[in-house]
Amino acid sequence: MDRQTELDLIQQCWGLIQDKTTTLADETASADTRRYRSKEVFELEMAQIHRRWPWPLVHNSELIGANSLKAVETPLGSLIVSRDASGQWHAFHNSCRHRGATLLAEGESRQAKRINCPYHAWSYTTDGELASVPGKQQCFPDLDKSDNGLLELPVKEKHGFIWLCPDGASAPDLDEALEGVSQPLAALQLDQLSVFAQHRKVWSTNWKIVAEGGIETYHFSYAHRESIGPYFYNNTAVIDVLGPHLRVVMPTKALATMVEKPVEQQSLRECSHTLYSLFPTSALLIQHQHIDWVQFRPLTFDKTAIAITTLVPTELRDTMGDHWQRNHDITVAVLNEDFELGEGVQGSMNNGALERINYGRNEWALKRMNDFIDGLLTEK
Structure with a gap:
């Protein structure tokens, strides 16, 4: 003030x-x-x-370095907040695109270049791209990796917090x-x-x-x-x-x-x-x-x-x-x-x-x- x-x-x-x-x-x-x-x-x-309504996911000090991750519970379900290799912020649904397994446990925080599914080891980069699929050539020959990244939601950084900003005509902007x-x-x-x-x-x-x-x-x-x-x-x-x-x-x-x-x-x-x-x-x-x-x-x-x-x-x-x-x-x-x-x-x-x-x-x-x-x- x-x-x-x-x-x-x-x-x-x-x-x-x-x-x-x-x-x-x-x-x-x-x-x-x-x-x-x-x-x-x-x-x-x-x-x-x-x-x-916008929802403060984390304080920016919780994810300091590049490739930092944290699982956060929200009204839209479990999300992964990430700071990718270039320092950009993201929020993704905490769900593997294969069969929906939870990727990070509630509150889990780590620094890693990959988000690995504990079920079948599908792997994602910290900007949400699908990086690898075990046995892809044999098991998923037609899978388009570029179309199967983590599902992303819009976020903004303001006043020290990373805010989830639901889109839609009825949602107020931040x-x-x-x-x-x-x-x-x-x-x-x-x-x-x-x-x-x-x-x-x-x-x-x-x-x-x-x-x-x-x-x-x-x-x-x-x-x-x-x-x-x-x-x-x-x-x-x-x-x-x-x-x-x-x-x-x-x-x-x-x-x-x-x-x-x-x-x-x-x-x-x-x-x-x-x-x-x-x-x-x-x-x-x-x-x-x-x-x-x-x-x-x-x-x-x-x-x-x-x-x-x-x-x-x-x-x-x-x-x-x-x-x-x-x-x-x-x-x-x-x-x-x-x-x-x-x-x-x-x-x-x-x-x-x-x-x-x-x-x-x-x-x-x-x-x-x-x-x-x-x-x-x-x-x-």
């Missing part, structure tokens, strides 16, 4: 604290719980949103999808960071419940009372709509000291955590010295795979390993507190006892997100 926005956000946070309030809507609201427990709604979300956040993401210089650690787990909760937990601070003093709660102002946040996304600035109690400093010494990152909720299923949690990338992949209406990746300054990655590990562990522990509660919420949704739930004026961002989703689901 630009410097003036940073200073404005510091003052907005301090004003809310002085007034003992948060960013509020004019009215309360409620929502039908079918959005969390309906298989039909989930399938519509998959078709209209998750298989259409610049359109990042409307409102491109400038602040560029300012973060995410391409100058490196992955330090990653934590993955499947949770029994709807993907929207996961997203909702990050866009309100009403729960901080209660859900996180034994962890980060004492360091934050409860139920206080400056929340802004940025295109289809949300920015949530959550001030810490260090803000009281920060506002006493000369303006030129004030730093938002030193007195807050800022969350960019990137629609539909990613979030960037901006902390003092590092950034946590949270990605949630819908599996069913009540199961979500969540990855928490800690991104740190590349030049400090190895020299401050203990520091980064402590911070990664804290982030995982705190977010797990949210996800455990989310599993309880999902249980209430599944039993059908609650037909509707309530949003307070302080939870308007949840309604805004769900209204945006509803609008996409009704598009022709």
Whole structure:
């Protein structure tokens, strides 16, 4: 973000604290719980949103050298992300063109000039071309290798990530999808960071419940009372709509000291955590010295795979390993507190006892997100 926005956000946070309030809507609201427990709604979300919107596959630091490969699970299935011999990025379906065998195991990462099928040893280059077929002359005399390379999907590199960009008339392009956040993401210089650690787990909760937990601070003093709660102002946040996304600035109690400093010494990152909720299923949690990338992949209406990746300054990655590990562990522990509660919420949704739930004026961002989703689901 630009410097003036940073200073404005510091003052907005301090004003809310002085007034003992948060960013509020004019009215309360409620929502039908079918959005969390309906298989039909989930399938519509998959078709209209998750298989259409750009999806960050990997951070560019995960595949550094030429001929680097990684298997990644996405709403379009298992893909192989590759950086070929010339350094160009690709994404392919993780399926051999022979009989469909999986080429790389989930999460497998390697550096190799060939992608070899473990079933019958068909071999592909890192730019997807079919390189060799055992016994081709005898077994596949008519096979055109140029027509049987790996099936490729479009990708783009932007803001330090490699994005899967589904094509089709109804799919937003990457610049359109990042409307409102491109400038602040560029300012973060995410391409100058490196992955330090990653934590993955499947949770029994709807993907929207996961997203909702990050866009309100009403729960901080209660859900996180034994962890980060004492360091934050409860139920206080400056929340802004940025295109289809949300920015949530959550001030810490260090803000009281920060506002006493000369303006030129004030730093938002030193007195807050800022969350960019990137629609539909990613979030960037901006902390003092590092950034946590949270990605949630819908599996069913009540199961979500969540990855928490800690991104740190590349030049400090190895020299401050203990520091980064402590911070990664804290982030995982705190977010797990949210996800455990989310599993309880999902249980209430599944039993059908609650037909509707309530949003307070302080939870308007949840309604805004769900209204945006509803609008996409009704598009022709």
